[in-house]
Amino acid sequence: MSQTASIKDVATHAQVAVGTVSNVLNYPDRVSQRTKERVLKSIAELGFVRNDAARQLRAGQSRTIGLIVLDVGNPFFSSVARAAEDAATALGSVVLVGDSGQDASREAHYMDLFQEQRVQGLLISPVGDVGARIDTLRERGVPTVLVDELADTERCSSVSVDDQEGGYLAAKHLLDTGRRRLAFVGTPSIRQVASRLKGAQRAVAEVSGASVEILDSAGQTVLAGRQVGNGLVERSPEERPEAVFCSNDLLALGVMQSLTMLRTVRIPEDIALIGYDDIDFAISAVVPLSSIRQPTEALGRTAIELLAEEQDNGGTKHRAVVFTPELVVRQSTAGSPN
Amino acid sequence: MSQTASIKDVATHAQVAVGTVSNVLNYPDRVSQRTKERVLKSIAELGFVRNDAARQLRAGQSRTIGLIVLDVGNPFFSSVARAAEDAATALGSVVLVGDSGQDASREAHYMDLFQEQRVQGLLISPVGDVGARIDTLRERGVPTVLVDELADTERCSSVSVDDQEGGYLAAKHLLDTGRRRLAFVGTPSIRQVASRLKGAQRAVAEVSGASVEILDSAGQTVLAGRQVGNGLVERSPEERPEAVFCSNDLLALGVMQSLTMLRTVRIPEDIALIGYDDIDFAISAVVPLSSIRQPTEALGRTAIELLAEEQDNGGTKHRAVVFTPELVVRQSTAGSPN
DNA sequence: ACTCGTCTTTGAATCGTTTCATTTGTTACG
DNA sequence: CGTAACAAATGAAACGATTCAAAGACGAGT
Structure with a gap:
């Protein structure tokens, strides 16, 4: 009954x-x-x-696509996720989102889970070394697309943004506006962050007398940014960098909070600040934040498209799509120092 | 092989x-x-x-909990979702998140989907009239917990925040700091928004000479806020309200962007501004935004707890947990007018 | 009346687990 | 030596859908 x-x-x-x-x-x-x-x-x-379980059992495959991101709280990823969901829905699939929180064991946990669910395919922003698992999945007919990470096209497809170019653009902009002593804030153990740093260093190398100091942050969040910012405020003015490039907008907003809190440091006059991702909140910051924009919708949509391609060709051909980031100048890097 | x-x-x-x-x-x-x-x-x-499908088929139930939110891009909901996920993981369950986008048909779509998946339980911030469907689910042994919405405890459990009280707190604060001509920005067709408005109106009614104008926004996003803000900027100074209460922080940030863009209106001197939710970005806004804080982690965690309770008691007893919101004063409502 | 072709309907087999009543194996004890 | 008691292993049945070869129904053509 x-x-x-x-x-x-x-x-x-x-x-x-x-x-x-x-x-x-x-x-x-x-x-x-x-x-x-x-x-x-x-x-x-x-x-x-x-009963979907019965259908799947018979069909041998689900209509589910797994997506593992580094942090759903980060607007960059939630935007990518949303675009992927929309694209998947159009194809009659559902996207399951897992948050690895940049933790390799949580990442592995979600991979296990998705494999048990017999997902159609996997989209992943990897933390740990997932190469072997991706190979296993491919052998079993589960295609994988790396998101926000360049793939070896022998192995699988990927959608990414040229992070080194983005880092170069950001640093170049700071240098072009007259700043010389730069600081880079982020966690270089994350590949994207390392690439952005590398790009920045390349730009710095092109200008004589320019330097970049690396400030390792504890994570990529607003809170981590605030901690780094507090460290900067405590320094004597001459020891402070003239410009700070944060590896994402959350960090930049955190740094901005600390710097503006005590009103001893002015942005952009004393310290220029640029972030990365151009999240919606960047424009409405205390001082509207310059940033590097990434095409999040295109990333999500393309990821699903590549997955569909792989399903069609049986996971034999792979393609790496690379988008180009874009500099967005706002007040936080306006004018020049002195 | x-x-x-x-x-x-x-x-x-x-x-x-x-x-x-x-x-x-x-x-x-x-x-x-x-x-x-x-x-x-x-x-x-x-x-x-x-093979999870086979397990589920045999077990007759999945280890999945469905969660339908109004907007995953809204930090309020992503925070609730994350808390729910963490709590569910601790219980060995997985949370599937669906985004209704405040659209009743998408909501229905996700309910269908979750029912086909034979979810353990459903957490939902309802848009349309879901009473009948909830009854059906309950009869079939699938408990539902309303999230951010007060439930009739004859029917199901719920976790919510006293929105009317929150609205009252916000408006009272604006009135206490000397503002009289208030404006309310939001979409009153959404229940939470309507309650916040009602609370605000109650506060206004307590003060002679106070008034509140209603500005219906096209949605609850930054973009919608910017549109409303543009309308305010176009008004002559004497026609503008002295204070604006936005039904969420995204709207408030949008309004703030418009108002500060042209520099003809000062916040809080000319117009005071208060939002709702106290998202992480409120503090780092152009003018740090006053807001009404909601206990998002508690909401998510408690929702899962109530679901577990219902599973234990066979869905016979229901409980409505109501949290109290909290006023957070920042610069956007500092001082007094004139 | 018979055959052929087309359209509809049938129901057993299958997918990969879990469950549980039985069987088999081992040890202890009188 | 017989058997009770217990532990371990077995394998058929069930979950609920889809598939597909086969059967059934019906009309047209000869």
């Missing part, structure tokens, strides 16, 4: 065979008008709802 | 019965040390991974 009705119950109720009910659901054209009506009526009366 | 191994393959390989393999996985104590080792070795060699 109150329990869920199965296809068998529907068949009994409508006085047809189970196969017929299944046909009504999956191949309506094969069933005569009269029978179809009767079956649909029974379905409605019993409140029948398909 | 490259295909996935089943429990049967493992059994053959380890020369035991399928039931034994299952026991190794689920009741290791029932199996002798020697057999266990042999089976585990086979599992490793074949790279066996449990």
